[in-house]
Amino acid sequence: MFSAVTRTGMLSTSRVPLNRALAAGTARAFIATPQHRRTEESQAIIAERAKKNRPVSPHLSIYQPQMSWVLSGIHRNTGVLVAGAAYLYTAAYGLAPVFGVDLSSLAAASTLAAVPGPVLIAVKALVSGSLSFHCFNGLRHLIWDTGRGLSNKGVFRSGYVVLTATALATGYLTFF
Amino acid sequence: MVASLVKLTTLPNARRAALATGIRFARQQPASPLHTARPLLFKATTPKTLFGDNVPNPDAVPQQQVSRTKGTYHWMNERAVSVLSVPLLATAFIYGSHPINDMLLGIVLPIHAYMGFQQVLLDYFEARRWPVISRVLKYALVTITGLSMFGAWRINTTDVGLTNYFSRLWNAKKTQAGVYTADDE
Numbered sequence: 001m002f003s004a005v006t007r008t009g010m011l012s013t014s015r016v017p018l019n020r021a022l023a024a025g026t027a028r029a030f031i032a033t034p035q036h037r038r039t040e041e042s043q044a045i046i047a048e049r050a051k052k053n054r055p056v057s058p059h060l061s062i063y064q065p066q067m068s069w070v071l072s073g074i075h076r077n078t079g080v081l082v083a084g085a086a087y088l089y090t091a092a093y094g095l096a097p098v099f100g101v102d103l104s105s106l107a108a109a110s111t112l113a114a115v116p117g118p119v120l121i122a123v124k125a126l127v128s129g130s131l132s133f134h135c136f137n138g139l140r141h142l143i144w145d146t147g148r149g150l151s152n153k154g155v156f157r158s159g160y161v162v163l164t165a166t167a168l169a170t171g172y173l174t175f176f
Numbered sequence: 177m178v179a180s181l182v183k184l185t186t187l188p189n190a191r192r193a194a195l196a197t198g199i200r201f202a203r204q205q206p207a208s209p210l211h212t213a214r215p216l217l218f219k220a221t222t223p224k225t226l227f228g229d230n231v232p233n234p235d236a237v238p239q240q241q242v243s244r245t246k247g248t249y250h251w252m253n254e255r256a257v258s259v260l261s262v263p264l265l266a267t268a269f270i271y272g273s274h275p276i277n278d279m280l281l282g283i284v285l286p287i288h289a290y291m292g293f294q295q296v297l298l299d300y301f302e303a304r305r306w307p308v309i310s311r312v313l314k315y316a317l318v319t320i321t322g323l324s325m326f327g328a329w330r331i332n333t334t335d336v337g338l339t340n341y342f343s344r345l346w347n348a349k350k351t352q353a354g355v356y357t358a359d360d361e
Contacts, residue, residue: 111348
């Protein structure tokens, strides 16, 4: 790999002293210094850098998207979204008096009432969709944890049930 | 050279030691330079060769105390918190606000979120690869969970309670503190 890098056009004509090359912090500058090529030290440094930039194995994107694993991923994402938002908001409420901010229900509601309707609807759809999906799919996971419904057919059937229930709940919570 | 020396000197010893304790070999492997790591050497470590006839009773050996928050216990704890949150959320959404339910929501849901975020951190900020960041995030998670519980407690004690609070935010366009306005469609 080292020789490949030096052979494929990385070689520069500049003679950069070793300490300045290291201070610059670029592997390229270091490799480009011919008099320091292939020393044990340089190999160790390059190996150390290579270790930090190792490629990630191909994972999710190489699989056909299927309900079984896609819903599982969405479950985590929706949980992180709702829990993260709730975390931030309730923590902010706890800290509000320290910063002299009024987050009481009346003040917060009147602030929200001034937000443009479409924006509010979009936020409500996102939050209620995430929360209801996480709740329904969470029930599905709890059923799985008892060993039920783990067949391929069962997984897909319950998946469609969860998606339908999520759509209904999201529509209801957002618009009614 | 060294390997063959080891083979010559130790194998008969191991064989003799094993034979003395009653272990029988299936068949002696043919001598080969590629097979110097003899399984024979490892076979000798059985309770009988270690302890002779006085093999200790396993029940008498003190067992390592298993933590009630780790391993399968941790998995069961997660399920328990999830199962607990089901009736709490159902009550909040179907029945409505209730002070006890609000208090429990403010405790159970942060714990549920905490356990969920723990799994996320374990997956994406593995301690060997991110020694500093994983540690920082671990403590940040504890901190924000505590703050969140505190905020929920304050909403429950100084405001209208969690269910009513988020209900008011949710219906901010429709109602202003319970009074319907002209904006209501």
